[in-house]
Amino acid sequence: MKISLFTVLLVVFISGCSTYSTIRYSIAPDNVVALRSLDGKVVNVASFSATNPDQKEIMCRGVGPIKTPDNETFAEFIRKALLDELRMANVFSAAAPVTLTGNLNSIDFSSMNGTWNLSLTVNSSNGKSMFVSESYPYTSSYYGETACNQTAQALMPAVQNLVGQIVRSTEFGSLITP
Incomplete structure (x- = not known):
């Protein structure tokens, strides 16, 4: 049986690749409790x-990209996560005397080892800053489709841990003090 190049290309084009959307951010109760003690x-x-501006996706094993649920950048996904935690704890105010900004230094994963790696620098308008990093392990799979799906689902808890490292750190108080 002879298969033409056109047939192979047609099958590849029709099958396409999968896109793996992460789940929406959900508040971590321990983070809110820490924030309410401020x-x-x-x-x-x-x-x-x-550091990698406008990064909205990371390719997973050539199967398809991992993306945030609203197709925002990974930096914006993490910023919104921090905002959600601050709002839930009634610690956010647009009129606050101190403003935090951040730089997502790096974000990557290994779908083979089952690990998300994130690093972030948080800067305060008071001149102080802090660096946090998270290496979040999760269960992966040898099978690409399953591994990429599990990788996408693991980003949200990895970001919860990253935000937790910020708000539960002894350095956080000095970041938000005028």
Whole structure:
């Protein structure tokens, strides 16, 4: 049986590749509890940048890209996560005397090892800054479709841990103090 090049290309074109959307961010109760202990301090959050600007997706095993649920950049996904936690704890105020910004230094994963790796620098308008990184392990698979899906689902808890490292750090208080 002879298969033409056109037939092969048609099959590849029709089958396409999968896109793996991460799940929406969900509040982590431990983060909110930590934030509520800040004795009435409030903070504003401005834009986040990234070392790799405008990064909205990371290719997974050639099967398809991992993307955020609203197709925003990974830096914006993390900024919104921090904002959600601050709002839930009633610690966010657009009129706060201190504003935080951030830079997503790096974000990557290994779908073979089952690990998300994130690093972030948080800067305060008071001149202080802090660096946090998260290496979040998750269960992966040898099979590409399954591994990429599990990778996409693991980003949200990885970001919860990253935000937790910020808000539960002893350095956080100095970031939000005028």
